[in-house]
Amino acid sequence: MLVSCVGFAQTPVPHFDVASIKPSGPIENGSFVGGRGGPGTEDPGRYTCTYCYLSMVITEAYDVPYYRLSGQNRLPETRFHILATIPQGATREQFRQMLQNLLADRFQLIVHRETREMETLRLVVGAGGPKLKAYVEGEPAMERKMSGAGMYYQEQGRTMVEFADYVSGYFARPVIDDTGLRGKYDFNIWFNIDPDTLASTGSPTLPGAIRSLGLKVEPRKAQVEFLVVDHSEKTPTEN
Numbered sequence: 001m002l003v004s005c006v007g008f009a010q011t012p013v014p015h016f017d018v019a020s021i022k023p024s025g026p027i028e029n030g031s032f033v034g035g036r037g038g039p040g041t042e043d044p045g046r047y048t049c050t051y052c053y054l055s056m057v058i059t060e061a062y063d064v065p066y067y068r069l070s071g072q073n074r075l076p077e078t079r080f081h082i083l084a085t086i087p088q089g090a091t092r093e094q095f096r097q098m099l100q101n102l103l104a105d106r107f108q109l110i111v112h113r114e115t116r117e118m119e120t121l122r123l124v125v126g127a128g129g130p131k132l133k134a135y136v137e138g139e140p141a142m143e144r145k146m147s148g149a150g151m152y153y154q155e156q157g158r159t160m161v162e163f164a165d166y167v168s169g170y171f172a173r174p175v176i177d178d179t180g181l182r183g184k185y186d187f188n189i190w191f192n193i194d195p196d197t198l199a200s201t202g203s204p205t206l207p208g209a210i211r212s213l214g215l216k217v218e219p220r221k222a223q224v225e226f227l228v229v230d231h232s233e234k235t236p237t238e239n
Helices: 054-062 092-107 160-171 195-201 206-211
Strands: 018-023 034-037 046-053 079-085 110-125 151-158 175-177 185-191 215-231
Touching: 018 092, 034 054, 046 054, 054 079, 054 092, 054 215, 110 160, 151 160, 160 175, 160 185, 160 206, 185 206, 206 215
Parallel strands: 110 175
Antiparallel strands: 018 079, 034 046, 046 079, 110 215, 151 185
């Protein structure tokens, strides 16, 4: 039997240059809630997360949607302010690893991934065929004709996979593109996810907005990967 031994140089574990985590007070009117900054943004050298639950940081660190995070009862109920300085030239993947390491260091966070069966949705073409506007490079965006309260999705040059990913957040379950449409399209839809305001605003539901594009969603069972929280301290170690 031939045994081959190969030596590997140890790769440095990526960490933020400086990171501060502090409990936040009550949310002030007009304050931004959530994370911003980091590689690929207008502020690549700094990441801030204001009034953030730990679950919000975990979903960003592990690049999973909120509905695929399990074990949230093990997380602190406190909101936090996080400020971190990112090494120059860091990639988005390295940034996520830095967040993971920060959570492990400061909250002793332990997670694992597991596959579970859950109800998902298929995005398919409706009986009358698609009613989509093909993207034309350089063409101005469609005028937003909707008005009033609701959610808007006005994007140019998006694929059906990107659209399916977008609506999955509102359905709180995976939406799989099964339309067979491979082009890029311009989207201009308006919808409301609050049943109490549908009648007053006249806005359609999300399924109704999808039907206006000549598409529809259908339920199906599928195996989906979850991120499971095994352990987390309620308070972070000191800065």
